[in-house]
Amino acid sequence: MATISSPGVGTNGLDVKSIISQLVTLEKKPLDTLKLQAATVNTKISAYGQIKSLVSTLADAAGKLTSVTGWNGxxxxxxxxxxxxxxxxxxxxxxxxxxxxxxxxKAQATASAALLPVGGALGAGTLRLELGKWSVAPASFTPGSGQPVDISISASDKLTDVASKINGSTAGVTASILSDASGERLLLRSKSTGEEFGFRLSVMEGGDTDIASAGNTDATGLSRLVAGSTTTQAALNxxxxxxxxxxxxxxxxxxxxxxxxxxxxxxxxxxxxxxxxxxDTAAVKTNVDEFVKAYNAINQLMQDATKYDAKTNAAGLLQGDSTAIALQNTLRNAIQSVTSGGGAFKRLADIGLTQQLGGDLTLDSTKFNKALTENPDDLKNLFRNTGSGSAEGIAVKIKAVTTNLLSADGFFKSKDDTLQLSLKRNAKDQATVNDKVDAFEKRITARYNALDKQMASLNGLNAYIAQQVTAWNKST
Incomplete structure (x- = not known):
């Protein structure tokens, strides 16, 4: 901001700073109008955003009335x-x-014999877990279609290590450890219930691949996990x-x-x-109630935004907005449309759904329930008939209208683009005014600075002349 270079003129009774401030304020006056216009545009953007959200809710409500599942509950x-x-x-x-x-x-569950010493190593080998089905008499195991899962056990592994390796495998079995006075036991349980999800645990030691050989069932080393084990719960359907x-x-x-x-x-x-x-007729009634509520929310907002109050001379935010009026008419026309696909019912009023003064929908429950009870198929077709042209159901029409409004190149996108462009122009206009004000302030300040210097010079000359006149008078 430009400044006064010296007291000069100000010392002669002229408040230069105040004069410049008032002149600049006058130059800035157009900014007040521009800022008000910007605030109005932002409010409109917010209002249309709210309307868009309500139209989306209406689209969802109409979608339920066009869906088969909405009627077949x-x-x-x-x-x-x-x-x-x-x-x-x-x-x-x-x-x-x-x-x-x-x-x-039930899921199969087994428990090994008690193992001592607690925390001791079990011995090296391989555990094999297979899923399948057990027969009771005679007891036999039929492996399922899946591949057996082999788990390598090292000579230093303890029972906790074995349980951890089983739980980390894909064997379909979970492992845990039970400790009591007699020692510790390995507990196994199928992850799934049912006869086909039983399991068999086998041991192979020292490279022996025959799980039935004596060395793999002699209750020494790793085979202690299978020798003496019991089935605590059979797999059952x-x-x-x-x-x-x-x-x-x-x-x-x-x-x-x-x-x-x-x-x-x-x-x-x-x-x-x-x-x-x-x-479930209650679900149908709920869907219709939600549709009514969604439409009324839009109607009430639009009515308030486009009204003009003659008593207070106050206009709604969108009063006179042709696009807002067009949106109102589009939705009302869809609500008031007629279909030939609803059998006994042609329009919403035929089932008790009517528009009141002001545009809100209201539902006559008695008339609606009668239609739902006596003509459920015609009622369904009134809303969701998929025939083309005049046979198209009313909810289908409304769904199409709302989908078009909400589309990437639809009404709301176009309106938002227009308002955003208006904001950009407004911001540019504000910047132009500010630039003009800055230039004006610099010019006017420079002029007053020049005047200040000239007045200071004249004051000095005046003082010199006065001094000379005084001296001359004394000498005469």
Whole structure:
């Protein structure tokens, strides 16, 4: 900022700094208007961002009404979910069946004989773990389709090292160590339940590859892990009956027994448990309610933003904005559209969904519930019929409109680009004004500095003349 070089003029009663400050303030006056315009544009950007978010919510709500699963929802109930719980996928036909659980799925578990000394080395060799199925009588093991997993054990490895190596392998078995007064035991358990996920532990010492040879089962060295081991829990499938017919599952979840229904055995039953699958009309009503709520949120925001209050002479932020009005009309036209694909229903008003004064939607629950009960297919088609042209469902139309509005080159992107460009121009205009003000301040300060020097010179001349006149008068 330019400054006054000397008191000069100021000492003669003229407040130069104040004069320059006021002149600069006048030059800056256009900035007030530009800053107000920028603030208004930023507020509009925020408002359109909020509207965009609400339109996205409406698009999601319309999407649920165009989705098959939105109309094919089902409810699944159990007469006692503590024993048997159940779920069903959308579109499952209404049904009822009874389940009795005779046994839950189990994972095989084994325990080695007690080993002493505690913490001692076991001996070198190889452990082999195989997954497969055990038969009871006679006891035999049938390996599964997977490959055996061999684990190398060094001469210095302790039981903790063995357990760690088993847990770090891909054998499908977990290991832990139990310590009691008799020593320490290796506990093994299948990671999966079911008869097909049993396991067999074998030992191979000194390069012997025959797991049944005497050297690998003599209860010395590493073979102590298999000699004297016991099965504490056999691998079992869950056993149940459905309407009296026996079924089984490797887990407690029966996912393919009844088409579309998954039930889970929680406990062994003492009486039949009834599972009932029915149409979930409440989900349809919820989806329609969410659609109404989403549309009304947009309508209320747009009404407030575009209104003009004659009493207060106050205009809404978007009052007179042609693009905002076009957006309102686009959404209203979609809501008020007619379809030929809804059978008995042509428009939303036919099912109790009407627009009130101000544009908000309201739902007549009695009329809607009647349509849902008596004409569910026509109601569904009113919203989601995928036919072309006039047969297109209303929710399908609204989904298409909102998708277009939200697209990468749609309404909101175009509007935001326009507003952002306006901000850039405003910033440029502010910079231009500031440059002009700076130049003006420099010019006016320079002029007053020049005047200051001239006045100082004149004051000095005036003092000299006065001094000479005084001296002349004294000499005469």
């Amino acid at each position: 089902v409810t699944t109930t159990s007469s006692d979910s503590k024993f048997v719980s159940a779920t069903a996928i959308g579109g499952t036909l209404p049904t009822t069946f009874s389940v009795e659980v005779q046994g839950l799925a 869950a056993k149940a009956t459905v309407n009296g017919i026996a079924v089984s599952s490797a887990t407690n979840t029966f996912a393919t027994t009844i088409s579309g229904v998954t039930f889970k055995a929680e406990q062994i039953t003492t009486a039949p448990i009834d599972i009932t699958v029915g149409k």
